[in-house]
Amino acid sequence: xxxxxxxxxxxxxxxxxxGQVxxxxxxGDKINSGKIEFGLEGGAxxxxxxxxxxSTSDTGFNLGFYFDFNTKTxxxxxxxxxxxxxxxVTGITPYSLNNPDLDNQFAGGNxxxxxxxxxxxxxxxxNFRNHFYAEGGIMLGLLYKAFDQFSNxxxxxxxxxxxxxxxxxxxxxxxxxxxxxxxxxxxxxxxxTARYYYGFxxxxxxxxxxxxxxxxxxxxxxxxxxxxKSEERRNAKP
Numbered sequence: 379x380x381x382x383x384x385x386x387x388x389x390x391x392x393x394x395x396x397g398q399v400x401x402x403x404x405x406g407d408k409i410n411s412g413k414i415e416f417g418l419e420g421g422a423x424x425x426x427x428x429x430x431x432x433s434t435s436d437t438g439f440n441l442g443f444y445f446d447f448n449t450k451t452x453x454x455x456x457x458x459x460x461x462x463x464x465x466x467v468t469g470i471t472p473y474s475l476n477n478p479d480l481d482n483q484f485a486g487g488n489x490x491x492x493x494x495x496x497x498x499x500x501x502x503x504x505n506f507r508n509h510f511y512a513e514g515g516i517m518l519g520l521l522y523k524a525f526d527q528f529s530n531x532x533x534x535x536x537x538x539x540x541x542x543x544x545x546x547x548x549x550x551x552x553x554x555x556x557x558x559x560x561x562x563x564x565x566x567x568x569x570x571t572a573r574y575y576y577g578f579x580x581x582x583x584x585x586x587x588x589x590x591x592x593x594x595x596x597x598x599x600x601x602x603x604x605x606x607k608s609e610e611r612r613n614a615k616p
Contacts, residue, residue, distance in 0.1 A: 415446040419458075419569070421598035427467045427491070429582065429590035436490065438464035442497075444600055452505045456513060460497040463519070465551075465592045467491050472528055475541065480528075483537055487530025493547070493581075493592070494523035499555055509561045517575055519551035519592075546583055551592055553577035569600035 420441035427433065444458030470489035474481055501515035524547055528539040559571030577592035 413448050415448070415602055416443070417446075417569075417600050417602040418443050419571075419598045419600035420462075421596065423464070423597070424595045425465050425467065426593045427465070427590055428577075428593060429580075429588040430467055430470060430491070432469060432471060433467040433491075434469035436466055436468045438466075440464070440596060440598065446503065454503040454505065454511075456501040456503045456515075457499060460495075460499070463495045463497040465493040465495060465519075465594060470526070472530075475528075475539075480539060483532060484528045484530045484539065487528060487537075490527045490529070491543075492523075492525050492527060493521060495519040495521055495551065501555060501557070505561075509564065511559050511561065513555070513557045513559070513571075513573070515555055517553055517555045519553075521547055521549045521551065521581070547581045548579065548583060550579065551577055551581055552579045553592065557596075568602070569598075571598050571600065572596070573598065 418441075420439070423438050423440050424435055425438055426435040439462065440460055441462040442458055442460035444456060447455040447457075449455075468488065468490040470491060472481075472484045472487050472489050475484070497517050497519045499515065499517040501513045503511055503513040505511045521544070524542070524544040526541045526543055528537075528541070530537050554576050555573055557571050557573035559569055562568045562570070573596040575592065575594045575596065579591070580589040581592060582588075582590040
């Protein structure tokens with residue numbers, strides 16, 4: 379029951395994401411208040427997977443939106459939805475595609491594993507007086523796409539071939555997150571954050587293969603939407 383509830387929650391967040399972002403861009407100053415900060419964030423993530431050998435880390439791009447809930451102390455609660463959140467690796471040795479012609483074409487080539495998630499972080503955030511902050515918590519992920527991309531160069535031609543592998547992985551992922559960041563403009567501007575995700579859940583369904591865990595370093599920039607107008611409106615009140 380708990381599993382299906384989490385899946386429903388993540389699907390709902392993904393379904394509403396485009397509308398939420400559009401509404402926030404139009405009414406960002408209405409959403410932001412002294413207790414809640416809404417914004418968009420995105421950047422690069424450097425991915426790896428434990429349990430796949432040989433393989434090398436890969437690089438992707440992440441994009442989403444966030445909410446920071448303020449308290450009367452230095453503590454805050456951070457959440458949101460990372461809509462575009464790739465995981466995976468590259469440098470995998472090509473395996474058999476059960477087709478002699480394809481196996482011959484991609485022999486000696488490369489396989490890039492691509493896993494696409496909707497991720498929802500739940501983080502506690504502590505603000506220091508020098509505008510640095512530290513954060514930690516958990517992140518839940520919902521896998522919606524997974525494929526291996528075979529590539530090789532044959533007689534000067536670049537060959538690629540995609541294989542859908544979604545049914546080989548569990549849809550839910552979960553892990554721990556720690557991060558550190560800095561707030562520009564004396565604590566009123568953009569957030570620059572480095573976060574590390576350490577997956578706790580074995581995402582591989584196969585009982586005959588080693589357990590596989592996602593790992594990722596996120597470098598993100600968070601941009602508050604309409605916060606300046608919201609502060610001006612609040613300061614103008616008697």
